[in-house]
Amino acid sequence: MAATSFISHSPFLPKTIRFPLNQKPFSQIPISPLKPTPKPLSLRAVLAQDPTKTLTQTTPFEHCFTKSSDGFLYCEGLKVEDVMESAERRPFYLYSKPQITRNFEAYKEALEGLSSVIGYAIKANNNLKILEHLRQLGSGAVLVSGNELRLALHAGFDPTKCIFNGNGKLLEDLVLGAEKGVFVNIDSEFDLENIVAASRIAGKKVNVLLRINPDVDPQVHPYVATGNKNSKFGIRNEKLQWFLDAVKAHPDELKLVGAHCHLGSTITKVDIFRDAAIIMVNYIDEIRAQGFEVDYLNIGGGLGIDYYHSGAVLPKPRDLIDTVRDLVLSRNLNLIIEPGRSLIANTCCFVNRVTGVKTNGTKKFVVIDGSMAELIRPSLYDAYQHIELVSPSAGAEISTFDVVGPVCESADFLGKDRELPTPAKGAGLVVHDAGAYCMSMASTYNLKMRPPEYWVEEDGSVVKIRHGETFEDHIKFFEGL
Ligand SMILES: Cc1ncc(COP(=O)(O)O)c(C=O)c1O
16 A cells, blocks of 8 residues: 655645655655554654744754754754654654755855855765755865765766865776866875876876865864874975976876865864965965966865854854955965865754663763764764754753763763753654764664665755665675675
8 A cells, every 4th residue: 555654834835745754765665664553654744833933033043953932843844853753763864955055055155256166075974865966056076085986976076176185095096086087186105106107097187286284273173183294194395396396297197286285174263274275375376486387276174063052153154265265366266165064064963762761870871772873973073962852841850961872882972961851762862963974974883774864855845865774784795605
């Protein structure tokens, strides 16, 4: 029997659903809900009773996920609790497609008046549907592996808007990059040798940028600082002349088109970008003085977001671009930027159910079904991501909890010392700002299979954009062995 799944909408959205939540996209066969139901699953991801309340009130914090005054969390006007009911399983990632568009448009508007390439850093989130959407909006792509290059090509990105980065690029991947005509960043002496070899194999000259470490402190967690003098990435300025001579020695293989730096990630002060850009344009002056026609300045990615939801005034894309605009114009350069986090992080929540609450000694724990396997940033970087319940919990005692997963590691936590109403078993709980470096870093540790992903579209429909991995997927790795 065909499922009669539907999503009901508020009066201000069209009553269309492109793809009911519990259907497979290709077969149109409904996936069984977690709990078998005697009749076809009836999905109701309803909008707020009063839609004007959903996006504006209660907090000045601008976000596509908003706690309305009725105590429910909404994504673009859809109740997250209702989406939870209809998703094929928990945990899952839930995105706002319109927020992705808004974030990209913010960069595009900021770049008006400059010749530029926005290269979305695929490492932040490699969901194919998201890549295709960004490509349609006009984005290029920044790649740090051969498979990211293949995925970018598969998603239809224009190779001349793609930049291939990395401190350990492999020859076969460089050959593909050379064949397709992407920009390649030179990261080291051996990398230059490999790019030359790739050019010869592909029979194509490669447009290269030199990745130079400006040695500006990005003031971020050491694991995400990349532009300092002792970094494993890029080259030291003392070696610049060696690299320029090496490029000159390979006129048939290499065309030096620019200079690149990437300082780090989660940067919240745009002065840092300006300090680096000043150093970089000085290098470009030096390089041009030797007769190279370099036209591109690539200042990398790295803009941070308000993970704390504190309402802090953090720099926006326009602030970032404005701080380097005069430098770019003064040298008549094309600007390449490589945003990842600031394009995608705030477009997504990681949605979980509470399995239970427990106490040990002086500690209280909320145990959820999601874990460090699906979202490792808190465990890996001690990163803060805001956590809240998706529905009101009137009368529940407020306590301080560690929010933890079921993975067999004490490092398995999503948040520490969080003040939350004591949640009931089965309550919905989200980890915010989960669009960047969350799903792309997910593992199957403890055989927690990677979760499905959904997004809310402009018309309010919820669409699955990635299947969840299954136990059967795991068994397939051993078939025929
Ligand atoms: C070379 C390069 N470019 C761009 C990025 C994207 O950085 P972010 O996601 O902080 O914008 C990274 C990530 O660290 C990177 O290594």
